[in-house]
Amino acid sequence: MHKKYDILNSDKWVLIIGIPIVAIFASSVFILAGWSVVIKPFLQIFFGFLSTALIWFGCRFIVKYLWNKYPWHQFPVKHLIYEIVAVIIYLLFIGILSLIVEQRITDYQTTNQQMVFSITFTFLITFLIVAVHEGWFFFIQWKNSRVKSEMLEKENMQARFETLKNQVNPHFLFNSLNTLMTYIDNNEKATEFVQNLSDFFRSVLTTRDEEVVRLDEELEILKKYVFIQKSRFGSNLKVNFNIDLQKNETYYLPPLSLQMLLENAIKHNVISKEKPLFVDIFIEDDYINIKNNLQRKKNPDSTKIGLTNIKNRYKYLSQKEIRIIETDNVFLVSVPLLNVRK
DSSP: OOOTTGGGGGOHHHHHHHHHHHHHHHHHHHHHTTGGGTSOHHHHHHHHHHHHHHHHHHHHHHHHHHHHHSOTTTOHHHHHHHHHHHHHHHHHHHHHHHHHHHHHHHOOOOOHHHHHHHHHHHHHHHHHHHHHHHHHHHHHHHHHHHHHHHHHHHHHHHHHHHHHHHTOOHHHHHHHHHHHHTTOTTOHHHHHHHHHHHHHHHHHHHHTTOSOEEHHHHHHHHHHHHHHHHHHHGGGEEEEEEOOGGGSTTOEEOTTHHHHHHHHHHHHBOOSSSSOEEEEEEEETTEEEEEEEOOBOSSOOOOSOHHHHHHHHHHHHOSOOOEEEEOSSEEEEEEEOBOOOO
16 A cells, blocks of 8 residues: 555554553443453453454554545545444454453353443444544644645745746846847847847746746747757757647746756757757646757756756645656656646
8 A cells, every 4th residue: 555644653652652541441441330240350451451452453554544545635525434434344343352252251141231331332432542543643644734835835935046046137138138239230130139038038037926827928938948049059959849829728837947948958968960959849648748859968067956946846836746757868857737827
């Protein structure tokens, strides 16, 4: 069974403290109720510990299994129904076993009144045990979720800070590019390059404080970035956009995610006339994929924070994770598309 809640194993002190207390209490109740006529007090205490331990560990196993298989926050009704049925079946098994052992030791026929009392008391004790573990696991999950939420918030802030640092003061660059354009009006190619570079940084300024942007906005930024890079690499860099925006207009993703991924592909791979870099960008199963042929540089100049930055932002925004597939010839990164509305 997949241990989704390994932290549930942190209840050893509940067992160490709970079993003796409940066992002594239960034995005392049965002795005071006259059960010592049937079983001697020391045997009653021994069987009290044994039956309490069996019921406790059995109920603990049931509760843990259901927390792993059907967590309360996802399957509350199913969890409750399965828990009631499983506990009743287990108690019937323990009850029949206890009755057989008791009759073999004492040769005493339990009266109906004693039977009703025993069953009622056992169900109350079992309810207490189940409630203790459910309450403990709820507390542990709440505590763990709170710590995780604080950690993800911190990582998100750090990721956004790293994004801002990597933007190299775009206000200054944007203003400088506007000034530069006034000097190269007669050079059409240079003007087009500067115009795209200027538009790229304008887009960065517009989206940098957003948690998510529309897919079409992100692709527009990416296309400007591709134009800038193709001006450098020419036909040695081939980027293919295979996306129907009309079918995917409601998708969102963190800003500059695709640009960072394409930047990583360019940074880590050889790009030359003999070894052109082919990049395919396409959507599949609510993921946008950036796939490139793998031809790694020996010593790439990389801070290794781009992909980590995107991963940390997705931890904050979604339960879906980034997928990375690497083979001898291909490197593929799949980024979840978010169905949210700003």
